[in-house]
Structures are given as C-alpha cells and as structure tokens.
Amino acid sequence: MSATAVHSLWTMAGGVTSAAPAEKFKAPVIEYAQLTPVLIVIGVAVVGVLVEAFVPRRARYYTQVFLTVVALAAAFAAVIGLAAGGYGTTKAHIAAMGAIAIDGPTLFLQGTILLTSLVAVFTFAERRLDPAAHGNHVDSFAAQAASVPGSDSEKAAVRAGFTTTEVFPLVLFSVAGMLVFPAANDLLTLFVALEVFSLPLYLLCAVARRKRLMSQEAAVKYFLLGAFSSAFLLFGIALLYGYAGSVSYATIANVVDGSVTRIDPALADTMGNDALLLIGGAMILTGLLFKVGAVPFHMWTPDVYQGAPTPVTGFMAAATKVAAFGALLRLLYVVLPGLAWDWRPVMWAVAIVTMLGGAIVAITQTDIKRLLAYSSIAHAGFILAGVIATTPDGISSVLFYLGAYSFVTVGAFAVVTLVRDAGGEATHLSKWAGLGRRSPLVAAVFAVFLLAFAGIPLTSGFSGKFAVFKAAADGGAGGLVVVGVISSAIAAFFYIRVIVLMFFSEPKADGPTVAVPSPLTMTTIGVGVAVTLVLGLAPQYFLDLASQAGVFVR
C-alpha cells in the first residue's frame, strides 16, 4: 500500500456516498451465553455499587455479603454449566469477535478463581475476630478509609459503627477482571482485564482497620509499581501491534511463525522487524511476571502482602496468581510458540532465580506474612518450571498446581487472621512460639498448610509439585527440576521451623490469643484443609480434569 493509499483511508469518507460505508458496517456478534460467568460478576458488582448508594447503612453489610456470595456461586455454576456443555473440550472456540477464548484452560482457571474468591470472601465478611467497638461488630476493614488514622473523624466513624462495605463490590470487580485475564484472546482485552483486576486490588490494600499506616504504604507501593509494570506491558503491546499489524493472538502468532504468506507492502518495514517482536515480547512478559511475582520483579510482594489486610492478602495471593499464570500460559503457548527458542532460556533463568531467591530470602524472615510472601515467590518459580515445559503436560500440570496452591494460600492466610493480640494480628514469628500447646487445633491446621507449601507427600502441594516437575523433566528442563528440588528442600527448612516453633517451644506468658471465628472463617479454613488433603490423597480425578482442560484454542 502506497503512502497515498494509506492516507486515503482517513480522507475517503468525504468523497464516497453515505450509503456505501453503512453497508460495510457489520454488527459484532457477542456470545453472551458463554460470557455469563463474567457478566454475572460484573452485573452484581454494579448492583453492589448501587447498594452502597441506596441501602441504609445498617443493612448494607448483610446485603453486600449475600449479593457477593450469590454472584460468585452463580458464576461458578455458570462455569460448570459451560464445561458440562463441552465448551472446555469439543466446543472450545473464540468468542466475542476474537476477544475472548472459551476453552479448557479458561474454564478451569475461571472455576478456580471463582471458588477461591468465594472462600476468600468469607474471610472478608468475618466480624467476630476483633472485639466489638462501641457495641458494633467490626471486620478487618477501616471504619472509614478516607479518615486520617488516629484522627477525630476516624474515632467518630468507629463510634458510629461505620464499616467499609465497599470492599465487596471491589472484590467482585477484581474477580471479573481476573476471569477475563486468562481468557483474553487479544492484547487489548489482556490490558483492560489487567487494569480491571488491579485497580480494585490497590484500593483493597489501603483499607485495613489496624496498622493503617502500613496498609496505606502497601497500597502506594503496589499502586506505583503496578502502574509502572502495566506501562511496560502496554508499550510491549504497542510494539507487537506494530510488528503484526493486529493485536489478535492468532494473527500475531501467524506472523511470528512466518505462516503469513502475503506480507502487506505497507507492513514490510515492521513485519520483518524482529527487534519489535523481541523487545515487545520481553516487555509484555515483564508486565506479566510482575503480576506473578517472579524474582527480578518481586520487590512489591513482601511489603504488599505484609501491609494489606490479611483477608485481602489471601485473596490476592491466590486469585491473582491463578489469573496471571493463566494469561502468561496463553501468551507463551498461543502467541509466542514460534519464539520458544528465544523465550525459553530467559524463562529458565527467571524460574531459577525465582525458586532459589524466594526460598533463600524466606529463611531470614521474622514476620509470618512476609514469610508466606517469599514462599509465594518460590512457588511462582515452581509453577514457571511447568510453564517452561512447552508440552500439553506442562499446561495441565500448571493448571493443577494453581488449583492446589490457591486453596492452601487462602486457608493459610485465614489462619493468620485468627492469631491476635492487643494490637490486632500477631504476625511476628516469635509470638507464634508454643501456639501448638495453647490451641492445638489451629496450630495443627496451620501445620497442614505449611506441609502442603513444603510439598510433603499426602498433601496437595506434593501432587502439584510432582506434576509440575515431571512435566518439566519430560519437556527437557531437567536442570530446572534439580534446582526446583534443591530449593524445595531449602524451603522445607523454614516451613518446618515454624512447625517446630509452634509445637516444641514454650508458650510465652504474654503470647497472643487465638480468636474463635464465626462459621465463615471456619468454612474457609475447612475448605482449605479439605482441598489440601483430597488433592493430596486422591489427586487422580483432578489431574485428569486438568489434562482434559489443558488444550488452548487458537
């Protein structure tokens, strides 16, 4: 296309009759039925905003909890319905004019995200852990997030019994973004979904009831670094768009592996330009690895995990990781398989430093939330080992690992909310000494989660790690497996150290108390333990499910 021909695209409109362009316009076809999980969650989130505006303050909490739980359950039912209808396997296809892929990984990850969010929302709704303030039950969130910590307006808000019920619509918006993120089939949808799930999370980090300065600090850090990384992602998208002339995954993939026979003369400059592809791909990977929390881009993880309200940390640690790995898998397996020779060595290096870095730095931690944060970094490395396999087994093992890991994480952070002293949650490890003597049940449950993190047999962590490492070894990444096993051993040290601390040291006189939670948190922890044990003892059904689901549609 010559320069004048290109230019005429913008200037022709005045010259042609008005009827001609109207004929060319085709209304988009949107498969609403297959988008129901997302639509339900978004719709109820909007209703939740209206509830904040119109429902009396006293009834808001119950209304919001009810709406949120119903929305997540209904969306999960919709995912099951789609999977039963064969959209995960035989009827997998690309919906919404190429924007969304409805296939096995999409449905599996959406189901995982919805279930983990559902149990995480129970910890959001928990109101029995903190002592009642002025006769009002309080949850983990600030009475009024806008009031300055320690000010009169904050005290007035606490006295009036305000609660930040906005967290429930915010969670729903975030979940909606997470549902779209692994399903995105063009780069624009990917970017918008990333922002839709990130922006509510930044806010959620800032609204803790206790330790508010830390919570706000965590939010600022998360926000600035998150915005920085999404700018990288966006510039990467711009470069890939320049390279391929489209943001659709399939088109880019075709240009990458050279199966486009006819190169548009106008694109000759850009399509042949591997610099655009390599730099663009690297920048998009940077953005995604930031969300995943892989090592060169992990700086935000410990601070944000420590500062955010613990229920939010649990939700974020579990669901964000699932969504981000879903998107990463789809990008690497659908868009850039033609570039595998280039990205595999880079991802090797990232996986190795992530596994070792996370496990080694975790040893020195003295705060339980920071410890779990570094452990989540190490786990990101293990999952990356499965991603690198570039085999169908690689996909399904990563899916299985994400499902197993997310429930353990939500459960572990739910246990952290229970151990409290006068200042709120007692997160310093020294306070956990002797917890097993005082409250054997809580300590035992936490020990189960730690063993699952460590990958001890009979827990879901072992099945997940085994699947991922097996896939990596079969995929020719044997060296990675060796590093993975070594860093698992390092990681096991500090998990076991916490268990020893809880069970084999004397409780301190001024130690923390264990709050008795309502059935809400009990459900969360119960589901966490149940999934951990079931996936550890009888993983076969779920492994089969993951391997059925492990095929991307193109």
Place this chain on the structure above:
Amino acid sequence: MNPVNYLYLAALLFTIGAAGVLIRRNAIVVFMCVELMLNACNLAFVTFSRMHGNLDGQIIAFFTMVVAAAEVVVGLAIIVSVFRSRHSASVDDASLMKL
C-alpha cells in the same frame, strides 16, 4: 514526514517516563511519569496505526486514555490519603516495613 520519527519520539518519552519513575522521590511526580509512559504508548499506537493503515491502534489509544483516567482516580485517592496521614508524599518515607 516519515512516521518512524514518531516511534523514536514515543520511545524517548517512554524512557524519560521510566527514568523519572526510578529517580524522582515524590509519589505524585512518580505517578505523572507513569502517565507520561502511558502517553508514549499512545503515540506509538497511533503511529503504528497510521503505518499499517488500520484503525486498531487508534481504538486502543482511546482505551488507554480511559484506563489512564481510571488509574488517576485510584492513584490520587491512595496518594492523597497517605499524604493526609503522613504530611509527606515522598516514596522514601514509606519504609515502615523495611527489614
């Protein structure tokens, strides 16, 4: 004029923004540098759109603007609340959680 020049400009703006994020210490200025990076992306999108003769890039530029606006809403809310409680928006002061 050769549209590639606009790409160089976009890359330059993006680099200036990224350097600003890393160097500047005031959260508001850091945030403005992020916005500069997003606008550099927009310039790149529009330029590529012109080069390829399709409209995708221009549409994406609109989406980027909306996302940037949403980010401003969330970001300023967080930064202002931090400023009100600490009387400082310096990112160096945010060190409660350092080891």
